[in-house]
Amino acid sequence: MRLRSLLFVPGDRPDRMEKALGLSADALILDLEDSVAPARKPEARKAVASFLRSAERRARLFVRINALDSGLLEDDLAAVLDARPDALVLPKAEGSASVEALAALAPGVPILPIATETPSAIFQLGSYVAARDLLLGLTWGAEDLPAAIGATTARNEDGSYTSPYEVVRSLTLFAGHAIGAAVVDTVYPDFRDSEGMQRYAQRARRDGFTGMMAIHPSQVPVINAAFTPAADEIARAVAIIDAFSVNPDAGVLQLDGRMIDAPHLRQARRIIEASK
Numbered sequence: 001m002r003l004r005s006l007l008f009v010p011g012d013r014p015d016r017m018e019k020a021l022g023l024s025a026d027a028l029i030l031d032l033e034d035s036v037a038p039a040r041k042p043e044a045r046k047a048v049a050s051f052l053r054s055a056e057r058r059a060r061l062f063v064r065i066n067a068l069d070s071g072l073l074e075d076d077l078a079a080v081l082d083a084r085p086d087a088l089v090l091p092k093a094e095g096s097a098s099v100e101a102l103a104a105l106a107p108g109v110p111i112l113p114i115a116t117e118t119p120s121a122i123f124q125l126g127s128y129v130a131a132r133d134l135l136l137g138l139t140w141g142a143e144d145l146p147a148a149i150g151a152t153t154a155r156n157e158d159g160s161y162t163s164p165y166e167v168v169r170s171l172t173l174f175a176g177h178a179i180g181a182a183v184v185d186t187v188y189p190d191f192r193d194s195e196g197m198q199r200y201a202q203r204a205r206r207d208g209f210t211g212m213m214a215i216h217p218s219q220v221p222v223i224n225a226a227f228t229p230a231a232d233e234i235a236r237a238v239a240i241i242d243a244f245s246v247n248p249d250a251g252v253l254q255l256d257g258r259m260i261d262a263p264h265l266r267q268a269r270r271i272i273e274a275s276k
């Protein structure tokens with residue numbers, strides 16, 4: 001099942017959950033963490049559990065719980081697990097040990113760690129492979145890490161990441177593909193900048209991310225479009241696959257004057273897969 005767009009909805013906003021379900025998001029992330037003020041956590045738990053129980057599952061329904069050491073996680077899980085979320089999003093994750101700790105409390109629920117929110121987390125990115133069977137995929141964040149290290153921002157004036165955060169984004173990309181799971185790019189917070197959003201999502205797909213998180217309804221169609229192969233890409237992929245199927249013994253061929261070999265064939269199959 002496709003997982004292009006994952007839309008955050010604050011856990012204390014049931015009106016917005018209902019609205020979010022009417023969009024074309026592949027998944028909703030019902031948030032119990034940073035978008036919910038401490039005093040409203042109990043209300044948010046109830047709202048999320050009740051939505052999980054009653055909602056038509058037109059999108060996959062994920063829950064972002066609070067971090068392992070937050071003191072809030074046990075109550076989060078007690079409220080939502082029986083209502084069968086499709087996955088748990090784990091903030092401030094620090095490698096396979098965090099995933100195993102959460103899986104022990106929530107057996108059988110796939111986990112999507114936000115894998116870059118603390119300095120130590122960066123050095124654990126390579127460890128997720130060991131917990132691959134527990135993982136839905138990997139994602140990253142560019143908001144908590146700068147705050148954790150006293151950086152003033154993760155972004156340049158033009159919205160691009162500063163070099164430390166480019167590194168972190170790239171490490172997540174490779175760590176995610178090392179697992180062979182979904183690799184989800186982080187949110188684009190400037191939700192009124194639709195052109196910047198489109199460029200960001202297109203770059204995410206170009207670089208190898210398989211989907212992206214959203215914070216606002218307007219971002220969902222842009223993400224879905226960016227992660228859906230265009231007609232000309234599909235046509236070229238079909239042509240590559242056809243060229244090899246009529247020449248089964250060829251390792252390398254040419255198509256429109258350009259060399260194609262095994263990586264191009266792999267890429268073509270991926271495009272066909274992503275277009276389904």
Ligand code: COA
Pocket residue numbers: 007008009010016017019020031034035187215216217
């Ligand atoms: N899910 C569902 N609906 C949403 C939504 C969301 N995440 N964000 C906005 N909407 C709806 C609003 O309810 C509104 O609907 P209406 O036109 O029927 O009244 C419409 O979209 C337009 O909203 P808008 O006025 O542009 O935004 P806002 O100022 O009310 O809210 C945010 C802006 C950022 C606070 C809001 O988009 C939001 O809460 N996003 C998610 C934040 C989050 O979960 N962050 C944690 C992870 S980074």
Ligand code: MG
Pocket residue numbers: 034091141143144
């Ligand atoms: Mg956060």
